[in-house]
Amino acid sequence: MGLTTNKVIAPALLGVAFVILAVLPQITEGYILTLLIDILKFVILTVAWVLFSGPTGYMSLASAAFYGLGFYIAAVFSGDLPFAVLVVMAGAVAFLVALGVGALTLRLRGVYFAIFTFALVLLVQNVVLEVERLVTETRGRFVETVSTEGVYYALFIVAVLTLVSGTLIRRSRYGLALQTIGEHEEAAAHSGINVVWTKVLIFAVSAIFMGMAGAIIATRRTYIDPYIAFNLNNSFLPVLMAMFGGMGSLVGPVLGAAVFTYIGELLLTRFPDLYMLIFGVVLIVAILFMPNGVLGLLQGIWRRIRGGRRASA
Amino acid sequence: MTAFRDIFITGLLLGGIFALVSVGLSLQYGVARVLNVAHGEFIMVGAFITFFLLGSFNLNPLMSVVITGPAIFIVGFILHKTLFRRLMDSSPSLDVFEGKSMLASFGLLYVVQNLARIIWGSDVEGYNFLNTTVTSAQIPLNRLVALGFVIVIGVGFYFFLARTRLGKAIRASAQDPTTAELMGVNIHNVLAICFGLGLGMAGIAGSLLSTLFAIQTSIGLGYTVIAMIVVVLGGLGSITGAMIGGIILGLVSSTVTYFQPSLTMIAYYVIFIVLLLSRPKGIMGK
Numbered sequence: 001m002g003l004t005t006n007k008v009i010a011p012a013l014l015g016v017a018f019v020i021l022a023v024l025p026q027i028t029e030g031y032i033l034t035l036l037i038d039i040l041k042f043v044i045l046t047v048a049w050v051l052f053s054g055p056t057g058y059m060s061l062a063s064a065a066f067y068g069l070g071f072y073i074a075a076v077f078s079g080d081l082p083f084a085v086l087v088v089m090a091g092a093v094a095f096l097v098a099l100g101v102g103a104l105t106l107r108l109r110g111v112y113f114a115i116f117t118f119a120l121v122l123l124v125q126n127v128v129l130e131v132e133r134l135v136t137e138t139r140g141r142f143v144e145t146v147s148t149e150g151v152y153y154a155l156f157i158v159a160v161l162t163l164v165s166g167t168l169i170r171r172s173r174y175g176l177a178l179q180t181i182g183e184h185e186e187a188a189a190h191s192g193i194n195v196v197w198t199k200v201l202i203f204a205v206s207a208i209f210m211g212m213a214g215a216i217i218a219t220r221r222t223y224i225d226p227y228i229a230f231n232l233n234n235s236f237l238p239v240l241m242a243m244f245g246g247m248g249s250l251v252g253p254v255l256g257a258a259v260f261t262y263i264g265e266l267l268l269t270r271f272p273d274l275y276m277l278i279f280g281v282v283l284i285v286a287i288l289f290m291p292n293g294v295l296g297l298l299q300g301i302w303r304r305i306r307g308g309r310r311a312s313a
Numbered sequence: 314m315t316a317f318r319d320i321f322i323t324g325l326l327l328g329g330i331f332a333l334v335s336v337g338l339s340l341q342y343g344v345a346r347v348l349n350v351a352h353g354e355f356i357m358v359g360a361f362i363t364f365f366l367l368g369s370f371n372l373n374p375l376m377s378v379v380i381t382g383p384a385i386f387i388v389g390f391i392l393h394k395t396l397f398r399r400l401m402d403s404s405p406s407l408d409v410f411e412g413k414s415m416l417a418s419f420g421l422l423y424v425v426q427n428l429a430r431i432i433w434g435s436d437v438e439g440y441n442f443l444n445t446t447v448t449s450a451q452i453p454l455n456r457l458v459a460l461g462f463v464i465v466i467g468v469g470f471y472f473f474l475a476r477t478r479l480g481k482a483i484r485a486s487a488q489d490p491t492t493a494e495l496m497g498v499n500i501h502n503v504l505a506i507c508f509g510l511g512l513g514m515a516g517i518a519g520s521l522l523s524t525l526f527a528i529q530t531s532i533g534l535g536y537t538v539i540a541m542i543v544v545v546l547g548g549l550g551s552i553t554g555a556m557i558g559g560i561i562l563g564l565v566s567s568t569v570t571y572f573q574p575s576l577t578m579i580a581y582y583v584i585f586i587v588l589l590l591s592r593p594k595g596i597m598g599k
Contacts, residue, residue: 111412
């Protein structure tokens with residue numbers, strides 16, 4: 001009974017959400033659209049992060065590197081190439097870079113991988129700074145902007161792409177292989193999974209979406225420099241949002257990204273001085289008291305209600 | 314030849330500073346298994362407390378380590394007893410705990426940095442202290458003092474670990490927490506003390522750094538990154554390794570700065586990444 005209602009209600013809800021988000025720019029503009037752009041950006045980054053780190057258990061802090069690469073590509077070629085080409089190119093470059101980086105580093109385990117990816121962001125940032133200093137003798141670049149509506153739709157399409165590929169991967173043999181690697185890498189290798197290739201590929205695939213998101217967001221600004229492009233917050237926040245939402249499914253990260261971004265906006269407008277402080281407190285509380293995220297918490301409450309009903313019957 | 318001598322001396326002095334910044338982080342990770350991303354924030358707090366004490370009570374910055382060290386030790390002890398202890402109990406494995414504690418320390422980073430900004434603002438502060446040079450090689454006296462402190466801390470800590478009962482308990486807990494607990498070591502106290510000591514060292518480092526460099530409430534993350542590089546260079550958890558790693562990074566820094574200053578940061582990361590890939594356990598790692 002529960003299963004059939006879930007099977008009907010969930011897709012219906014998804015459909016409604018899809019339609020509302022698709023027609024929204026026709027009805028409204030201004031603040032709500034800007035807020036949604038922010039939310040979509042973090043939905044993409046968080047879901048893409050969960051694609052790799054969720055099943056495999058490797059904590060990547062490299063999101064900002066791939067996001068920043070996309071950001072920079074958009075800045076370098078802005079004006080010369082059409083917007084759509086820029087976005088695709090950013091995804092392709094991020095994919096190739098992640099492929100190389102992943103092949104080199106995915107034998108590092110646990111905390112070493114986290115430290116490595118953390119350093120990667122700063123390395124790429126400094127290399128770009130140095131290249132800019134030598135080649136163009138400037139620090140930043142100007143970017144041709146795209147209309148808010150265009151940015152929104154581009155992000156919306158990439159977000160849907162990310163979610164669809166995420167769902168397909170989770171349901172495939174490939175997703176199962178990833179899950180197995182996360183649970184026991186040696187066992188996975190022994191059962192015939194090409195562990196290295198599987199890990200590297202998903203790392204690179206998740207980087208595509210991060211790079212695309214970066215390229216799209218770059219067109220929101222008129223001026224960018226390496227410090228803006230390779231901001232470490234874009235590595236930390238997706239991890240926190242995923243933890244906050246819960247990593248058991250793809251709904252958790254989406255929920256986490258949406259709620260967290262919205263809370264962030266609220267705090268930023270109401271208490272600009274306390275914004276990051278409260279943010280930090282929320283984060284610690286979330287890690288301490290919600291090991292399975294908001295979604296886990298909701299599911300727990302729901303189960304308790306249903307359990308209670310059954311007990312009284 | 315003089316160029317070579319200058320590079321060497323500058324590198325050694327800088328290495329002392331790097332080692333000072335990193336020893337605490339090594340201790341936090343080596344025993345308490347917390348990769349504390351907020352490490353640099355406590356360096357910043359130590360620096361600002363020193364600056365405040367100098368401004369308000371005219372306290373000698375070198376004397377203020379007696380206050381910053383213990384005060385931040387207590388903060389660390391309480392943090393471990395409440396926050397990290399809880400995370401430890403709720404984590405099924407050490408790997409999960411390492412991931413979670415690192416994320417919690419991100420939260421800590423935001424909290425400490427922004428509290429500091431509310432209290433001390435975001436201006437650049439600084440003062441002159443022992444800003445004279447000695448000998449013909451133009452060695453800045455304050456850097457020499459910092460290097461001296463590192464050596465004292467290193468030697469003192471070595472004897473603390475080797476000769477005292479608590480030191481023995483700490484070493485045992487680092488090697489095998491479960492067995493150490495079975496032998497009657499109060500493991501939670503030991504871990505909290507180690508985490509506290511690590512933070513206390515960050516506080517002391519902050520006090521000394523404020524005599525050398527300008528301070529600002531946003532300087533923390535930069536020091537965290539340096540500490541991470543040094544600690545990985547030397548081997549996560551090894552105090553001697555942190556000392557050696559610091560000196561190596563210092564020498565690298567002074568050499569690269571001599572030839573092309575803008576490449577210093579890139580050199581850090583390249584060395585760091587090459588080492589991480591070729592020998593992840595670090596120079597002194599087991």
